Each structure stands twice: as structure tokens, then as C-alpha cells.
Amino acid sequence: MPNPLTHGLAVAAAALLATTGAALADWPEKPITFVVPYSPGGGFDSYVRAVAPEMEKILGAEVVVENIPGAGGQKGAATVYRADPDGYTIGIWNVPGLTVPQLLGKSSGYDLTDVTWIGNLATSKYALAVQADSEFDSLEALCSQGEPFKHSDTGPASTSSVTARISMSLIDCPIMNVTGYKGSTDTIVGLMRGEVDATIKPIASLLKYQKSGDVKILMTFENERTLADVPTSTELGYTDFANFDLRRIVGGPPGIPADIQAKLSEALIGAANSAAVQEWSASSNRPLDPVGADEASAIMSNLMEFYTQYKDVLE
Amino acid sequence: MGFDVLIDAVMTVFSSGSAIYVLLGVLLGLCFGVIPGLGGTTALALLIPVTFSMDSLDAMYLAGGVMGATSFGGSITAILLNTPGTAPNAATTFDGYPLAQQGKAGMAIGASATASALGGLIGLFTLLLVIPVARELVLAFGPAEFFLLTLLGLVAIAVSARGKLLRGLIAGGFGLMLAFVGSDTVSGEIRFSLDTDYLWDGIPLVPTLTGMFALSQMIELGLKGGSVAGVAKEAKQRISGIGEGIKSVFVHWTVLLRGSAIGTVIGAIPGLGGTVASFIAYTSTVQSSKNPESFGKGNIVGVIAPESANNAKDGGSLVPTVAFGIPGSAETALFLGILVLHGIDPGPSILLNNEREVYGLIVALTLSAVGASVIGLIFARWLVLITYVNVHVLVPVVVAVSLTGVYVLDGKPGDVVLAMIMGVLGYLMIRFDYPRLTLVIALVLGETAERSFHQTRMISDNEMLAFMAGRPQSVILILLIVLTLLLPSLRRVKWRRGGEA
Numbered sequence: 001m002p003n004p005l006t007h008g009l010a011v012a013a014a015a016l017l018a019t020t021g022a023a024l025a026d027w028p029e030k031p032i033t034f035v036v037p038y039s040p041g042g043g044f045d046s047y048v049r050a051v052a053p054e055m056e057k058i059l060g061a062e063v064v065v066e067n068i069p070g071a072g073g074q075k076g077a078a079t080v081y082r083a084d085p086d087g088y089t090i091g092i093w094n095v096p097g098l099t100v101p102q103l104l105g106k107s108s109g110y111d112l113t114d115v116t117w118i119g120n121l122a123t124s125k126y127a128l129a130v131q132a133d134s135e136f137d138s139l140e141a142l143c144s145q146g147e148p149f150k151h152s153d154t155g156p157a158s159t160s161s162v163t164a165r166i167s168m169s170l171i172d173c174p175i176m177n178v179t180g181y182k183g184s185t186d187t188i189v190g191l192m193r194g195e196v197d198a199t200i201k202p203i204a205s206l207l208k209y210q211k212s213g214d215v216k217i218l219m220t221f222e223n224e225r226t227l228a229d230v231p232t233s234t235e236l237g238y239t240d241f242a243n244f245d246l247r248r249i250v251g252g253p254p255g256i257p258a259d260i261q262a263k264l265s266e267a268l269i270g271a272a273n274s275a276a277v278q279e280w281s282a283s284s285n286r287p288l289d290p291v292g293a294d295e296a297s298a299i300m301s302n303l304m305e306f307y308t309q310y311k312d313v314l315e
Numbered sequence: 316m317g318f319d320v321l322i323d324a325v326m327t328v329f330s331s332g333s334a335i336y337v338l339l340g341v342l343l344g345l346c347f348g349v350i351p352g353l354g355g356t357t358a359l360a361l362l363i364p365v366t367f368s369m370d371s372l373d374a375m376y377l378a379g380g381v382m383g384a385t386s387f388g389g390s391i392t393a394i395l396l397n398t399p400g401t402a403p404n405a406a407t408t409f410d411g412y413p414l415a416q417q418g419k420a421g422m423a424i425g426a427s428a429t430a431s432a433l434g435g436l437i438g439l440f441t442l443l444l445v446i447p448v449a450r451e452l453v454l455a456f457g458p459a460e461f462f463l464l465t466l467l468g469l470v471a472i473a474v475s476a477r478g479k480l481l482r483g484l485i486a487g488g489f490g491l492m493l494a495f496v497g498s499d500t501v502s503g504e505i506r507f508s509l510d511t512d513y514l515w516d517g518i519p520l521v522p523t524l525t526g527m528f529a530l531s532q533m534i535e536l537g538l539k540g541g542s543v544a545g546v547a548k549e550a551k552q553r554i555s556g557i558g559e560g561i562k563s564v565f566v567h568w569t570v571l572l573r574g575s576a577i578g579t580v581i582g583a584i585p586g587l588g589g590t591v592a593s594f595i596a597y598t599s600t601v602q603s604s605k606n607p608e609s610f611g612k613g614n615i616v617g618v619i620a621p622e623s624a625n626n627a628k629d630g631g632s633l634v635p636t637v638a639f640g641i642p643g644s645a646e647t648a649l650f651l652g653i654l655v656l657h658g659i660d661p662g663p664s665i666l667l668n669n670e671r672e673v674y675g676l677i678v679a680l681t682l683s684a685v686g687a688s689v690i691g692l693i694f695a696r697w698l699v700l701i702t703y704v705n706v707h708v709l710v711p712v713v714v715a716v717s718l719t720g721v722y723v724l725d726g727k728p729g730d731v732v733l734a735m736i737m738g739v740l741g742y743l744m745i746r747f748d749y750p751r752l753t754l755v756i757a758l759v760l761g762e763t764a765e766r767s768f769h770q771t772r773m774i775s776d777n778e779m780l781a782f783m784a785g786r787p788q789s790v791i792l793i794l795l796i797v798l799t800l801l802l803p804s805l806r807r808v809k810w811r812r813g814g815e816a
Contacts, residue, residue, distance in 0.1 A: 039725070040363040041652020049367060049656055065364065069725055071515040072498070106505075108512055150774065156503035178773045180458075180500040180766040182585050185641045185662075193457050195774040208662035285660035 031062035035091035037076025039069045054271035078109025085253045087260035095247040116256040119268045120291035124202035124246040126221040143173035150196035152187040163244040164200045265293040324674040340380015348388020351529035352720025354401035355385035359649040371657035379679025384687035386625045387431040394423045398529040403589030403625035406597040410617025424695045425560025428688035434623030435684025437575035438630025449638035458770035463792035465764035475598040490754035494761020513729040522730040526737025529717045534742040537710040543702035578624030582631025586763040593621035640665040
């Protein structure tokens, strides 16, 4: 005689399989919620709003953008993390903006190691800039001025602040992080006002101000040159600097079935490569770097390891 | 060269039929302004997805229509119900509501409409004048000046609390304590969060303000019963005071100019905005008045000053935007977000590359400033009737609508709870005669004050005073602070001498 408990479990399992099987075949059957963990109008928001209509076309289902701001992006992240893993709730993640709080035990409601990664949407590499008429012409000059060089930033947990503090600690360069600027453009204006000696910010943001003659980019944090006339950190011998970047990466709650993950990933990459999104990216100076689910998962576990090494610097 | 584009933008708005978007924006802005808890920021945030499918210029017209209309809409509620419709209208309640109680709501609304329209125009005109030097202006003001400006605001709190200095300082001090809740800008540490991640980003302004003013006032009204204008019996016949209100603005043109100037300057400073601008405009008007005792009892000048300031701030908040593509206010931040969605990259060359959109917005704001006031005046006659509605009908409606508004902005249930707590606190403050706006102003100023204090300390290598002494713009602000502190004492001395003679 079958044990009623195991029998019951077997029935439940069969039922579950049947429903997931059916769900996979015609997934998606209802609108998909795409969570942005910040208020409307910011960088992450605009990326998501640009790709969402194209994902809709590919998936044949509505993609609803929902802004859930709060606690530096952690509230939105936690909302996505706790959602049902049915693929109907996904979100965009700020890395290392969300990686660092987790490493320091200051995060709540999510764990990046078991998020179902769907794909990388954009990657920003960093650059070091000084005032256009600055006396400093290299990172070396900044580091050897006898006192810590002043660096402008929004807050101590921001991605560029994390990059600046870790990278400068790697070469024992004393740095004083002047925080409190309202947004990344404001940190560049602070540099122009001469309040700080230098700032480390995404290449695309700084480039606008180099073109207008307000700042001078000394070095980019990468392996191969984006800017023809600016040396990369790797060329200059700062080996680890190319590891730093800001990723806008898309993921859902842990345990999304592989087929649904693949469908979502395909839609995200397809949307990022569509003519409309490419055109938006070029004219708004918001670079794209579409990478599929497998590679994105690998990148995420590498990054976790990379930042774990520097836990002490951040604390 | 700028004026060609401006004229071009004016022509476009009328010839292409796009004026309909401005009108739509104005109507929407008025509605969002009138309803406590909802404001310009909420309206624009909700509009972002809608503008996605629109032409970028039409999106600007819509956004400009909304931006220019909300603060006048908010003044109507401030005058009629003692509840600011949007944050910057808080100071308007001081004299606007007493006027409504005396049955002179029409006069107050007429003055507010005229001051709003003219203040808006002065702000935008100033913006057009300073566009050629906007870069230099933005670069001249750094954290040291921001810190001194917040100090000036805090000093104004102390001075404004006539007769109840101690209570004013207690409320202000409590507001400052609230301002320090949340993450520390320097260390990133979370302070006073009561172990809830809701408080990580600090105490949000909109729920606090809605509770402090709208809910507390509804508790007060509900307990009192009757209707707002219950005292003024033959008031119904006196709604015609509108013309008198319009005229009063021209009579008190110096108040208008000072309010507009304060609004434009404060508007250009990120993080301060209309609430602080209208408060400083109000206090400075009280200070320079010959009979400061008449304020708070229905002095029409007390409506003109804050209303001209909170509309002039829109022009000011665009100064950093045209210079470097950085927002001067929450509204301009959303306006820049709309540009990015339309594939435009706001930056230092925004005026070169996106002249069309920037001037489109300026034209929309101009039309909106005037349009909102005209529309408002047309409906004022009927709106005033709200003050005759029995409070047992009025209170539940206002409470429900304003709490919904608080929830809509970020979708956080915590915001609704906070608004209710602030509502009870606000009611207690009314009962025990503590100034509520003082608390709110300190909350707004505290954040910027702390941030810019630490920034100044770091960039000056802990030599703050020496650093400020070397900057003429800082020295002027320090002198203004000293003057503001001394003025009441100086006047008292003068008055005494006058009395003896």
C-alpha cells in the first residue's frame, strides 16, 4: 500500500511538472514586469525603457516597466529576488553597486550568487580625468604630490567610489574621497570648479566634458583603447585596473526554469541589437554591451571573487 | 542668436497646433497642484512613460505646461483650506488662509494668480538674460556657498518666529534631527534607521509635508466642525475681490520683485528648491515690512511674496541645466530624463545640440505661467465655494485623496504611515502653537547643510573659514547672514529712539 504522504507528494510533483510543461510551451501568457530599482528618469531607467518595447515585440507579451526606488537600489533588488521564479518578474541590477553592500554584510533581501542571470545589457569602463589646465599630467603626478589627491564622488557606496578606493589602494596612492555631489555630472562640475584634483568616472560621461574643453582624460581603465589618443591603464602597467567597470545586468529571482531564462535572454539580446535601440544608444551616448545568460552568469561569479579580495579596503 | 530660436520656438508652438500639449500640461499641472500630496514631481514622473511615444518637442511642451502650473494650483488649496497643494505653497497658508476665513479668498487667489504669472515670467526672463554667462555662474557657486545659503535659511527660521522664538527653535531643531536620519553622505553609515530599510534614504519630504499640513489641518477642521468660511456670513457676495487681488500685486511691486529675485536664485541651487525659496521670500518680506505684526492675520503681501518666488524658481532651476545639463530641481531632473528617453544626451553642449528642446521648454513654461493663472482665475469663483462645504464632507475626501497622492509617488506603504504620523504630530503642533513650516524647512535645509558642510571641510583641508574668506561670493553671503540676525535688534533700537523722540 502506498504511503499517503509520498503518494501525495508524487501527485503534487506530477501536477507541478504538468503545469510547468504547459507554461513553458506558451510562455509568456501574461505581461512581464521589468523592475528598475531607481526613480524614473535616471540611467538605469532609460536603458530599461529603451529595450522594453523591443522585448515586447520579440516575446509577444507586454513588458511593464516598474520603478521601485529605495535604499540605494536594494529595495527593488529585494522585490525581484523574492518574486515567483516564473519569469514574469525580472529586474536590472547595478554591479558592483549591489555587490559591495552584500560583501560587507550591509545588504538586505537579496543574494547575488543565486540570482538567475538573463544577460548583460551595458558595461561602462572608467577613466581618470583632471581639469583641462591641470598641473597634473599623469596618475603618478597625482599620487606623488605629498598629500592625498582629492577625488569627487556622490557617496561612499557608489560604483565609481568603490573603483577609486580599491584601484588606488592597489598602487598605494593616497586618496581623499570628497563625497556628497548630487549625481555623476555634478562630480565633474566639482572638478571643473577646482574643488578636487581628479575624478574617476565612466568614459562616456567624461568624454562630453573633454570635447567641450572642460576636462582632460589622462587614462582609461581598460585593456584596449576606446579613445585613440588616451593610454589605457594596462598600457601604463596598472594590471588590475581593467577589471573595474559598471554593469547594468538583467536578472530574475533564483530558480527560473532554463527554457524561460533562455527565452528572456534571447529577447533581451535581440532587443539590444535591434535598430531602434542601437540608434537610441548612439544618439544618447548610452553604450550597449549585450551578453547572453551563460556568459553573464560567469562574469557575475568572477566579479564576486574579484571584489571579495578587496573587502578590507572597503570596510 | 538665442532670440531667433526663441521667436522660432514661439512660432512653432502656435503654428503646429502643439499648443494643445501645453494646455493639456497646464490642466494636468493645476489638478496635481490643487490636490495635496500630489505635485509637479509626481506629475512628471507619471508622464515619463507617456512621453516615450511622443515627439521630443511635444514632450517638452507637456512637461513645461505641468511644471509652470502646479505651484499656482497648489496656492488655491493653501488659501482655501490652509493646506499647501504642493510643498512650495506652505508659506502661502500664513496669510492666504486668514484671508479666506475673512471671506476674502477671491482677493487672495487673484493676488496669487497674478504674482505666480509675473514671478514665473520674471524668472524666465532672468534665465534668458543669464544664458550667456550661465557657465560662469554655475562654476562660481560651490559647496561653501551652498552651505552658507542653508545657514541663511536656518537663520531666517530663528528670525521668522516672532514672539515664539523658543518654540520656533525647538521645531527647527527637531526638523534638523529628522534631516540626519538615513545614510551619512561621508561615511555611508546608516543612522537612526530604527532597523527598517524604509529609513535608509532619510525622511522623505512629500509624505512629511502632506502629514504636517494637509492631514493635521483636516484633524483640526474635523474636530471644529462647520465650514472654513463659516464665520464670514455675507462672504458669498464678496467673491468679486479677485480684481482687488490682481491690483494689489501692482501696488506692492517691490514685494513681487524681491520674491521673484529670491526664487530665481534659490531655484538655481540643487537640493533647495521652491519650499525654501518661498519661505525665505516670505520671511524677508515680513522683516522689511513697516508693520510686521499685520502678517499671519491676512496681509495680502504675505501671499504675493511666496507665490512670486515659487514660480520664479522654475527659470532659476534651468540655469544649471542650460550650462552643463545638470538638474537644478527634482522637476528639471525628470525633464532631463525625458530627453535621454528621446535619445538626447544632456551635457555641457545641451544648448548647442538641443536648442530646440530647451527653448521649447522655456516657451511652454512662459505660456503655462500665464495660462495657469488665467484658467485659475476663471474657475476661482467656483473653487471658493469649497470653503462653504461642510467639513464632515470635506475632511474624508481630502484625507483619502492626499494619502493616495503620497502613495502614488513611489508606491511605498511606509510613506502613507509616515504621513499619518506626521499628521498627528502636526495637529499637536497646531494645538500647542509650534510653527510647522519651521520643522519642514529645517528638514529640507538639514540635508544640504550637512552635505555641503562636509564637502567644504574636505576641499578646504579643514580650513573652512580661511577658505570662505578668500571667496568674495562667500563673504557676501556671510554678511547677509549677519545682517539678517542683527536686523530685528537694529530695528528695535531705531523704533525705541523714534518712540522717545
